[in-house]
Amino acid sequence: MTLTCQDILDTDLSTLSTAAKSWKSMGERFGELKTDYDTHIRKTLGNGTWQGRSAEASRTHSTATAHEFTAAKAEARAVSALLSAGHKQLSRLKEALSTTLSDARAKGYHVDTQTGRVRVDWNAKPWTDLSPEELRAVKNDPGAVAAAEADWTSTVRKRVQAVCDADADLRTALVNVTVDDDGKGSAHGFNGGASGDISVNTAERAVQLADKGADMTATELNGLDDLLARHAKDPTFAETFAKRVGAQGTVDFWHGMAPYAAERGSPRARLLARVREHLGETLGTATRSDSPAMRRWEREMTDLGPERQGGHYAPRGYQVMADLLRHGDYDDRFLHTYGDSLVRFERDAAADGRSPADLWTAHRGTDAYSVEQLDNPWGNDPLADLMRGMSRNPGASTAFFTDPATFDYVVGNPGETGQGTVRDWPDVALPYGGTERAAGHDELGRALEAAVTGAPPGDPSSGLHRGPDEIKVMHRVMETYGGPYSPREAQPGISDSLGRMGAAYVDDLNYGLEDYGGAAEQIGSGRITGTDGHGIDPAVAAGFMRELGRDEESYRIMSAAEEGFVASRIHQFAGTDDVYRAAEIGAKGHGALDEARAEQIGADFRDDAAQRNAKLEEAANWKKNVASVAVYTVGGVAGAVAPEGSILIPATIGGGGAASVSAINEAINNALASDTYDNSGQSIHTLDQFDQRALENATEAIRNHASQGSLDENDFKEKLGRISYEYSAGRRIVDTENSQ
Template identity: 30%
Template sequence: MVAFDDLLHARLGGMQDAVNDWTETVKRLKTLQEKAEKGMQHKAEKADWKGQNAGITRPFIKKTAKEFGDAAKEAESIRNILRDAHHEFKSAKGKLKKIVEDAPGQGIRIDSDGTVSYLVHPDRRAKDYDGPKPKQADFDHVRSGIKEAVATATEADETAARALRTLTGKDDNNFSGAEYKSLKQAAHVQDAEDAKAAAKLVAKGDDASPEEIARLNKYLMDNKGDAYFAERFALAVGVKGNLDYWVDMGDPSDGSRLALDHQKQIKELQQNWSMTLAEATHSHSPAMERWKSDVISSGTDVVQSRGTSAYGFQVMSNLMRHGSFDTKFLKEYGNAVTVAESKMTHNGALRPGQVWNAGLGMAPHLSWDGKDLGRDPMAGFMEALGHNSQASTDFFNSKIDVPGEHKPVDAFQYFTKDRAWVEDAYKDGYGPKYGYDSLGHALESAATGHAYDAPAEGLKDTRTVDNAKVVQKIVGFYGSDPKFSHEQGISDSLGKIGSAYIDEFNRSMEQDDPESGREIDNSPFGANLANGTSRFGAHYNDNLLFKSGDATNFMSIVAQSKEGHAILSAAQTVYTAHTLGVVGPEPGSAEIKNTDMTDAHTTVRVGAETHGILDHSRMGQIDQDYEKDSEEKKKAIAESTEWIKFGTEAVVGGGITIATEGVASPFVPLVADTVGSAVVSGLGMYADNEAESYTENMDKELKKKYDDLQSDALAQGKAYTRLPVTAYVNAPGWSEENSNFVREDLTGVVKSARVQFTDSDLPDPYKKDD
């Protein structure tokens, strides 16, 4: 891989000289080629030779003349490769150089390894600082530009190196005869060669050696993200080969122990294979359109190996767990597998688990990621939706027509409520756990507008009204009864969804009337576009996504679990700090009137009330789950405050991610202009201090009696609720007098807001049926 610093300071003059030299060499060799073919070879063919001259000399002359032609082709190909590679390097270097030169003017520093940071960090700016103040979008733009330039140079370097090795060949006595008109053509030739070689290894099935599986993995890894290779591989293996391979790999009855003894390699192969097929589906060539159609039409076919069998949908869904598949393909696949399941179960008369393996031989081991065995085709399909937000949003907002049925299937209702998820063996037991996990991932994707496991860097607030429609269904369903989230075990996903809409939840919870669908006038929450309007359309400028009562029920139920409580508590803290920094009086204000504090009061009040709901919901569930004064109960209470172990340094465009202990990172939408503000940055420092104190005192806390420990935990929750206020009043610019005034004023709001409701206002804790 080309390093940032190497590309920035690359000396390309020598490469241009090489291009010029090879251009001259091509001219000379073509002259020699013409003389050899029209002179020496032409005369030899006309000569009336007999005996050894005819049998040896003439073929030798003909072969020698051909070598001149091959030499000319090879020289021209080398020139073409060097020419195009030079162009790519020069273009990439130019882009990188401009990014580096422009960065200081944007207030951005770029280190020698390509690391991007503030030229002057906000915490170190003088009061009279009037230099550039980069937004998160500026950092994202610089990082993506660097990444793109380095990637372009790296790809050109690797393609050129391989092409030149091919051209020079392994024969010391003959020219290779290979011919490349461009670097792009060389890349396609290399892709086709790799795909053909990979397909040959696939044809060996589970008779392949571990070394051959390693080689197959390398082909897929080296060509990751390469659309041309992906299509060549998918077509070379074929739909039938694709399905047969994975059924055979999971069949131990033929004596092969390849998958059993090398599970790590097969797990890697499944992931690489899935990502390759995902890339291939974005091609719309006639051949790939047929491939996609054949995959769907083969879904109900029985794929047989020596001792096992599975339906095509079962196999293919396990090859969809990674990568972003084409949206149209996912919609058609999802409709087809849902229709197939409806027919097989006679519209719900049978359970899906009864039919997917009914009448078949022993079920094969179809998934090697260590999560389950891959029996339920819907689990893998949900993972695919989890990686394509457009497809998942469309799917959960759709109704699927089933031939012969009068009523179409509501996709959201079917998969969240009506469907009995297939039980399967997984690491810690037997049941539908992985299927529900995958459902949660698909819902995250549909709600947030990005893949559920998308990296934080460069993430943007992409929520649309279609995403919001899915969230309205999620809040209505999972907020109606705690059994759904508890029995499905997806509180972590619901917590992430709640954190992504924390602004809209605050907007709803400002409303006192639990049945009102109207926003409080001049609310500081919700509308987060630059012009002050809702990103969900004009209707939501004044109307709420969720009624106050529905918002309370959903957040309370999600917070009953450890994961949901942690994610929502961290999200609420960050959002309160952010909003306070936006709507409160600006630090440094000479005079603060009571009316200046209205929005600050609202922000802190709603934040404190929300934290009260979350903390009491978690305590109520702990009371339900454990026996009084048991060590497990005391530990659960102590852990209810460990969500404070988050950092606010991982800032992303249009929002901020926060990592909570032991759970996935939620995404909190913020106004992009204020990301990196002194208030949010300060919050991270105070949270770190609290986390350190929490760790130091854990052993001491666990020695307390249950009642004392619970009281202390709720008191600690109240203290954490004040952290946004602390970060706000300690932001640079405040006079000591105003800082003290604001601290006292807002602390009073926090204290009174925490007692505005009683436990009876919240949904009952979940109680398992005996």
């Protein structure tokens, strides 16, 4: 039964309180009966005067009866506690609903208490108090009126749903608390282990359903999913569920549900996808408990990793659990420990000549390495799933990648011979046939993003966090991908992550380029960039910038970050001579990126001049878009506002604060979201034309700034010449040989 607003308003919840008191009294009475029974019955039976089989049977029965009195007391008190808790929760939620209805009416809205729908009541006082002109203005904006009605309706219905959910949980708890699960006394007696906690009882109901496994009906599976969905963030529910099911039980349950055996797109497949999400979220919450029972659960789950969960071609424990790591906020320590265990298992297998593909994808055929059709329907790479989990848990990701051996194996460090300890990320075996490229590269990139920024990818609201460990991992990223044996090209899909990592350290990269010759500190580069470079080696900075520039996607992202960062510096130092030093430093960074991109385009299209020119034009004109949206003037920020962005840059803006930092990222991400390029009626036919256009774009912010001031033409020409020189210097730093 679905409750309406009116049902809730009409309900007298005081009966719950009265019933709670009655159940408490009943519990006390059961205790008194237990005392009487022990005194007058069991004492008499145990005085030794009655002997024989009948006496033995009577004494055995009396023990069971005595337990049932104790259990009845426990159950009655638990019911009392549940009713009392339910009364408090439902009363609070009912009051919240009543307040919302009152607020809506006070604002001039009518609420249909049967449907929860809210509509403007033009006869209400807030509207009749308006002048005719004011009322006409309101009515002439029907979109705003409809939006307000929809907002109020949504709020009212959420309040109603909260009551319905609490009512359902109380019902589940009251049913569960009477189930005799103590294993003592009569088989269907009172529940001596009854709990008065609603969360514990709803979790136990979820356990009862999970115990049925694949025998659950669709209705029961939906019921389990509903419980998990509504309580995944409840620590008591989550821990109770995880402990009662156990580590092996968790693996057995999810393996037994055969999520990849369901027909693709079928209702069952969609339902199992929801269960995966909510079960993962529930387990994630459970691992955040420090209780001995959960620490034991984590150890046992880790120990199950290498074990086949069935026959020779069944998935290993790592694969089953990793499938659930795709969702949820898991404890950092558990993820780190689990990840270390998985990597050790893979590396030990590699020493025996078995690749990740051998471990995670079983095959039909006469031997374990047959290349015939895949026979393991799971076929998932557990390390890729682990990376997805770590991307949502930056602390775990940072700790995981700080280990040099782990970094070299997972990320890749081929070394001079190209035969270093590099993981061969396997293609994903699709449960519906065929394979796809190693999606793990995408997940690896996002996990690295989390590790070096301290924030989940795509969630800039959490802010940029760069502690010693994050910086340490970023330096390894720069050294690896900016070195002579970069694995970037062998990891399709990672380029966007590399661009975002570079964006998060754009200040250090700019400082590194300034520090060629070791002069950055003496010439005050740290004051302008806002960093001391965190010990970055200039050659490493140049190599990483070169690698970012070579790839189209990372070039787009890093160019935008460079523009935004430099613009923030210009805003910071507006009105001082340092504003032009900021422009010089930024120009050098732009020059490094542009040179690398031009060289790569030249190499990629050496024999196709038309394609080469088109790519050069695209790169130059895209940077034009970036320069135009992130322009800072003496007065502040100018630029389009974008939806929530996906990259973070470090920006210390005097007087601007968080609002200015937000505006930078909005402008950057607005440019990144653009799929069009403004050609401005110009075509690029030579590398020199690209150089000129790129230089114009790189200096647009400072030229716009200068136009707001009183600098005379000759002075600005001199300063612009210096900025242009630094742009060329940046290009020379990363220059290898233009491939034209």
